[in-house]
Amino acid sequence: MPFLSQLIGHPADSVAVIDETGEHTYGELIEQARILSAVLKQQIEAERPFIAFLAGRDALSVVSLLAIWLADGIAVPLDPMMPVPEWEWRIRDVDANYLIYAPGKEGDANYLMQRCGIAIIKATGHEAAPPNLITLDQQKEAVVIYTSGTSRYPRGVVHTFGSIEAQVKTLCQAWNWSPEDRLLHVLPIAHIHGLVCGLLCTLAAGASCELMPSFKTESVWEQLASRRFSLFTAVPAIYQYMLDSWSKSTEQQQGNWQRGASALRLAIVGSSPLPPSVHNQWQKLTGKPLLTRYGLTEAGMVLSQQEHGERRPECLGSPLPGVSVRLVDESGNEVNGVGELEVRSPQMFKGYHGKDDLNQRVFDHGWFRTGDMAMLDHEQYRLLGKRSIDIIKTGGYRVSALEIEAMLDAHPGIRECAILGTPCDRLGEAICACVVPLSRHIDLKEVREWLCMEVASYKLPTKMTLLEQLPRTPLGKIDKQGLKRELSSPSQTFLT
Structure with a gap:
């Protein structure tokens, strides 16, 4: 309809x-x-x-x-x-x-x-x-949504009424939206996640959403504690902030907040990789795992875990109804192992505004080239990172930055981290670890020794540095391009 x-x-x-x-x-x-x-x-x-x-x-x-x-x-x-x-x-x-x-x-x-x-x-x-x-008219342009800045300049993504309606229909079906649902909405409406997954799904289902004017962790927790909500969707950084706030709250607050979060039918996460520690802490707190989904401004939501299916933190789920995906090598040949994820569906955008040359390059006979590397893991797709920045070519190996980030995230002294490839005459790219510690008392040498027990030697960071925080895009993604610029500063110090 x-x-x-x-x-x-x-x-x-x-x-x-x-x-x-x-x-x-x-x-x-x-x-x-x-x-x-x-x-x-x-x-x-x-x-x-x-x-x-x-x-x-x-x-x-x-x-x-x-x-x-x-x-x-x-x-x-x-x-x-x-x-x-x-x-x-x-x-x-x-x-x-x-x-x-x-x-x-x-x-x-x-x-x-x-x-x-x-x-x-x-x-x-x-x-x-x-x-x-x-x-x-389904063929007419409906909206221009700008990407969140992982490219050098934001790109104006043009969606038609047909592609927007296809996205809404798919999500309402996959996530079982109904008029009885009530969403606590904390995401920017100017982005695809907040606009489609949040607002438009609510309106299409005849449900209701409470729009919080600004994000404040305690305010979000107090809203959830009212137990009025069945749905909550956010980026990993928001869940991390909420868990940090919960750990510092009073015993009475913790009890109220825990009961409120446990009453949610679905707590959905996406837009950037989910640290396993956040997934595990949320499940321990609420008794329910987060539901991970994968999408792009250009294609809407592509992959999602199922409401009643297995939800592993490292996996993004399977294709949503009406969505086709495939993995291809650098020559565009379909592969069964690791490859670039390509998408084809009625949800696809019409093109980037004013960028005809780019529009021709990002499509391959109707398949959209996401630039994301992935693999199929027991019928669920697993993201390995962006070809351009998260796949590090070092010493003849290809290393997934997301894999090392997941390992470091499990260290008890690390709050969050980012892995980058930096120019290196000897290796092509050196693996650099940017670490935000839980406290100032952390020894990067000890962290590296600990990591030696977890990953192959060629995956070990050859450079490590401590930061107070990681730069982020407006949607909460780690801004790795901005981080690379910060690391190029002569004043930045590293453990090598």
């Missing part, structure tokens, strides 16, 4: 979204979106314009998104947590015609209007006759 038809079909008085201002029903969201779309239509001159909006975790952002679609526009969600120059870069990249802004953002909106020549429209305070609802 088309997405808008699903929305209209839900009971108008059912609660769809809860934010700082209160509860918002399906009927209210649709009515407000229709009014705002009428205002947009009065101002729109170009056919199918790009319309940017600040995609905060609030009902107004939901209204803005629906209004853009009802006005036959292409939505460009901007992350409110990003600095204004990042918004400006994205607006210029798609040559957006309009910007919808929320109350309190007049200063930023006027700045962007002057800098980019963009028309600005306030999201509230309008009176207009709402237009008739339209049918969304």
